[in-house]
Amino acid sequence: MKKTIGFIGCGNMGKAIAEGILKAGAVSGENMYITDHHLDRLKTLKNTYHVQLAEQAETAKISDILVLGVKPHMYRDLIEEIRDQVKENVIIVDIAAGQTIDNVQHMFGREIKVARIMPNTPAAVMEGMTALCGSSNMNTDEIIMMKELFSSFGRCEILSETIVSAAGTASGASPAFIYMLIEAMADGAVLLGMKREQAYTFCAQAVLGSARMVLESGLHPGALKDQVCSPGGSTIEGVAVLENRGFRSAVIEAMRAANSKSEAMKKHNEAN
Structure with a gap:
């Protein structure tokens, strides 16, 4: 250009x-x-x-x-x-x-x-x-x-500009949530005996690879999750804990809160 x-x-x-x-x-x-x-x-x-x-x-x-x-x-x-x-x-x-x-x-x-x-x-x-x-x-x-x-x-x-705030929440605010997820997973890995820097590498690469799977496979995220969860296996055990602790609900509410703040800022700017 x-x-x-x-x-x-x-x-x-x-x-x-x-x-x-x-x-x-x-x-x-x-x-x-x-x-x-x-x-x-x-x-x-x-x-x-x-x-x-x-x-x-x-x-x-x-x-x-x-x-x-x-x-x-x-x-x-x-x-x-x-x-x-x-x-x-x-x-x-x-x-x-x-x-x-x-x-x-x-x-x-x-x-x-x-x-x-x-x-x-x-x-x-x-x-x-x-x-x-x-x-x-x-x-x-x-x-x-x-x-x-x-x-x-x-x-x-x-x-459309009518959904720009929602899009901004989906991609702009969410990296903070992902960083928190990576940090928490790494803490868990350290608890299990991994070195801190190794834990960050493994967890960050897992998030990166998982994201590419969603973008490039065309499969629903739920279907990709199911592929990792063997019957009676360790992964589904962890998924059950996340569900029990309200993992998905917490993420949805975080998205809602971030978007509400953005909309409030828009109204304030319009009023001034």
Whole structure:
């Protein structure tokens, strides 16, 4: 892609997106401009990929695609500062939970082109999952271009904005739950005598392999689970304990809680 992409704010999520794009070669370092108050977190991007570290005004003016990587409550102040500096046909990338396309356009004071995405941090290791929706003034070629950009470091699906929050919970919040699962399984393995680092490797690889089985086999997760559970075996014994302790119910309720928080943030942003 020959477009220039800029990041204003490059925290954990922004850095993961930037690193994924650079690793994939979708944009070269010379065509990526980054602004952030914490320069130390950008050393890897600068030293490895030769990105351009720039002031906010320069990043806003030069970018064809501009990622707003600040916290949701900072959007209004940031947009007030850059609304007269961005290019006429810039595509603004909104990655903030609860900040809708309408909110962003209203803050800019015009029908600026907005691509709203819900990405996740595995983008940094080329295994990202991104939900994408675009404003009505984006044409088909622009939507395809954005999908290709965010597919470069994993998978990207175009969705209606009405379910972006749910998609963000499914892929954006859930890595935290998976990390907790891996940590808990590793603790169990250590209890059984494995060394800590070995336990993390075995458990993380098991999660990675299981996920690929779901994506590549086309089989229902329940069917794949059944394949591992021999009659009267050790695995079904463990499954029975998880069921008894409300494992699936806890996960469902965690998803519901995360999504409810996202919806509450959206209502707050709309009210302000």
